[in-house]
Amino acid sequence: MSVPRNGGSDYAEYLRLAPLLDLQHPRYPAEDAWTHGDEHLFIVVHQSCELMLRQVLIDLRQAARVMSSPDSGRDLEMCVGNLRRSGEVVGLVTGLTSGLYSMRVDSFASFRPLLGNASGAQSAQFRELRLVLGLSGERNGLLFEAFEALLADTGCQIGDVFTGLSPDHVVRRVADAMLTLSESVWQWQNQHLRLAAWMLGDAGGTAGSSGAAYLERRTAAPFGTLWRARSSVHDQNASTVRAEGA
Numbered sequence: 001m002s003v004p005r006n007g008g009s010d011y012a013e014y015l016r017l018a019p020l021l022d023l024q025h026p027r028y029p030a031e032d033a034w035t036h037g038d039e040h041l042f043i044v045v046h047q048s049c050e051l052m053l054r055q056v057l058i059d060l061r062q063a064a065r066v067m068s069s070p071d072s073g074r075d076l077e078m079c080v081g082n083l084r085r086s087g088e089v090v091g092l093v094t095g096l097t098s099g100l101y102s103m104r105v106d107s108f109a110s111f112r113p114l115l116g117n118a119s120g121a122q123s124a125q126f127r128e129l130r131l132v133l134g135l136s137g138e139r140n141g142l143l144f145e146a147f148e149a150l151l152a153d154t155g156c157q158i159g160d161v162f163t164g165l166s167p168d169h170v171v172r173r174v175a176d177a178m179l180t181l182s183e184s185v186w187q188w189q190n191q192h193l194r195l196a197a198w199m200l201g202d203a204g205g206t207a208g209s210s211g212a213a214y215l216e217r218r219t220a221a222p223f224g225t226l227w228r229a230r231s232s233v234h235d236q237n238a239s240t241v242r243a244e245g246a
Contacts, residue, residue: 023047027114038107039114045096046120052093053125059086060132064146067174071153076170083177090184094191101195108199120192133185133222144223147178162230178223179230186221193219 012018024047026039063082066075120126127136134141140148151158156171165172197212204211221227 026111028111032110034104035107035110038103039111041103042100042108042111045099048096049093050123050125052089052096053123053129056086056089056093057125057128057132059083059089060129060143064132064142067146067150076150076174080170080173080177083174083181087177087181087184090181090188094184094188097188097191097195101198103199105199133182135218135220135222140225141222143178144225147174147226150174158225158229159232161226162233175226175230179226182222182227186219189215189219 024040024043026036026043028035028039030036059082063079063086066079066082130136131139132142134144139145148158150171151161154171156165161172161175167173167176193212193215196215200211202211
């Protein structure tokens with residue numbers, strides 16, 4: 001593989017800033033500077049979140065491919081790196097979402113009708129992420145199924161990941177990174193839920209949903225089986241203490 005040594009471009013050209021910065025077009029009249037600015041922020045945050053989700057999906061697909069690969073071609077250190085970065089980037093999405101608290105609720109109410117039926121639930125990448133993480137309710141998800149394949153290939157039972165493997169074992173670190181990602185996704189969902197409750201109250205969502213109530217029903221941490229396996233560490237330690245006391 002040949003790698004170009006010099007792309008021959010400057011900062012703006014490399015990042016394609018001209019087209020990027022021309023993608024924000026608030027619909028509310030600019031004469032109302034406050035509402036116009038709030039709508040601009042709303043657009044920027046959601047566009048930025050889509051870019052972050054794109055990176056998360058790239059990393060999670062790569063992590064799943066690595067875990068599903070034959071042992072001879074498997075780089076689990078890369079997998080750990082992909083999973084950890086995914087958790088960090090989801091954290092960036094949470095931070096971006098929190099920026100919407102700076103909008104005035106009356107400004108949001110003013111430009112919200114201009115969204116029509118647009119809703120974050122329509123995001124193709126968000127739907128794909130829920131599928132990958134097993135939050136769609138249909139299957140365990142691409143990532144957890146790949147982890148199960150890894151366990152089967154290494155002869156490890158899921159119940160032994162946290163009780164039988166040392167914290168330095170690479171399979172254990174893969175599991176820890178998945179749970180860190182799970183926690184980041186949980187925090188992001190809760191941030192979104194709190195924001196919706198703050199901005200909407202009991203009002204419905206833009207696409208006809210029940211708003212905050214709809215988000216609350218869909219809020220869940222991925223990899224429940226893995227969380228339960230992790231909790232078995234406490235059962236093992238309690239059994240050890242009882243045995244020593246006897």
